[in-house]
Amino acid sequence: MRSPTLSPAGNLRLSELAPHFVQSEIRAMTVACTEVDGINMAQGVCDTDPPHPVVEAAISAIRSGHNIYTRMDGIVSLREAIAQKFSSFNHLKVDPHSQVFVTSGATGAMYASLLALLNAGDECVVLEPFYGYHVSTLKSMRILPVVVPLAGPDFGLDVERLRAAITPRTRAIIINSPSNPSGKVFSRTELEAIAEVAIEFDLFVFTDEMYEYFIYDGAEHISIATLPRMAERTITISGFSKTFSVTGWRLGYLAASERWLPAIGYFHDLLYVCAPSPLQHGAAAGLLQLPQSFYNGLTAEYQAKRDLICAALKRAELTPSIPTGAYYVLADATRIPGADAKQKARRLLADAGIAAVAGSAFFASDAAGVNPGENLLRFCFAKKDDELAEACRRLDAYRG
Missing domain, CATH: 3.90.1150.10 (Aspartate Aminotransferase, domain 1)
Structure with missing residues (x-):
């Protein structure tokens, strides 16, 4: 031969x-x-100590045999707790059974969502300074990141600069608030301006809200999905790594319209199968037991x-x-x-x-x-x- x-x-x-x-x-x-x-x-890395109920619930779950695959979207108790958290903290109403998905970190949530909703050759607006993993993830999918600098020492949004960056190939905007690396917290006025652009040009918005509990000087965290006409087009991403000091657990979640969740779930299943089973029980305990x-x-x-x-x-x-x-x-x-x-x-x-x-x-x-x-x-x-x-x-x- x-x-x-x-x-x-x-x-x-x-x-x-x-x-x-x-x-x-x-x-x-x-x-x-x-x-x-x-x-x-x-x-x-957030090397402060995790809350006791979170750790104990995860250990108990391991000892109780919760060591096999879960449903691809996560255990029911955690999805229901996440939906309650979205309602009470973010003021966002979501169905835990059709609009919430537990992911392998916020990184997994972003990756699966981009695979499900954008194509190679599409453009996605990224606000600068940006989280490098967002830009690298876009590039790895052959999606073009279009960088729009924020203005001045307070990193204010220049709406006209944002609008000028939109082309016929633009499909989405990525927001990170509170921001890594700048600590920028977008105001309601800025988010309303972004929402107006997203609606006008029919764009998705991917919002990374991992640091939502780390807010200083009386600033307010606002989820852009709560603004009028934004829930349908917004993928809201967060996680437990920072809030519970468990960055090594790789445990995140997202909320999205039931129109998009099956495709996002498919790609998350393909990449990760499911988030770690016993750690989901630990996170659920944190959401359900930790006081305000x-x-x-x-x-x-x-x-x-x-x-x-x-x-x-x-x-x-x-x-x-x-x-x-x-x-x-x-x-x-x-x-x-x-x-x-x-x-x-x-x-x-x-x-x-x-x-x-x-x-x-x-x-x-x-x-x-x-x-x-x-x-x-x-x-x-x-x-x-x-x-x-x-x-x-x-x-x-x-x-x-």
Whole structure:
């Protein structure tokens, strides 16, 4: 039998996409931090302790035999608890049996939703500074991210700039509020403007609300799906990683119209089968048992952490942009030696033992190759008090 003729390049090669992707700067800095035993303020690992009822319910579920596949959309008790949470906190009415889906992290929710609703060659608007995983996910599906910068030091929405970015190929807008990396919380007026554009041009809106309980200075979290005519076109994504400090559990959820959920469910099943069974029981216990005081405590605790790190950054002459949500802060790294933000991040790690993320990971370069984030670093303050205090001490000692 004759051997098949191989192309000059051979069949054993990377895909067309693979050479264009590298390890995320967040992951790279985590690895670099581990090598020098530094303080990791690069990755949003949220290493504070999970609530006791959440942990105990997950352990009990394992011991009780809840270790096999669940329904692909999640266990009933968790879906019903999520629907109740949407109603009481987000003021969004959803049917737990046809409009709620438990996912393998918010990342899994986003990935399955984009697979179900967008096509290769479509365009999706992303607001800058953006969460890098959103942009990379779009690119991995051959969907074109169209970056619309937010304006000024408070990252305000420029509605006309948003409108100008819409083309006949635009199918969706991605929102992240509260935002990673900036801590931006979109106001009702801004969300109404986005909704108006989405309705006018008949667009989907994917809204990542993972940090919805981390709100400071009296800001208000608003789910865009609650605005008139938006529930049908909005995929609302959140999860338990940050709220319950269980980032390694990879447990998220989404709400969407029953028109879209079967297709989203198909792709989530194809990718993940289902979210981890015993951990779903832990999350359900958290939603059902934790009192409102727990969530109020999150706000107070993390606002104090924010104030602590921002004060230390100011003293170190790394001027922060004060976030009103999430648990990240962008700081001006102009005074740190280095040709770009990646070099500055590594210099800070070497000199102070603190890992931060290059701001360039959250911005797009312009036609001339200039990236607005080259003099910025992102710090995560979701740390235990003693480690955060040590990071502040190191910043106080840092001279550059």
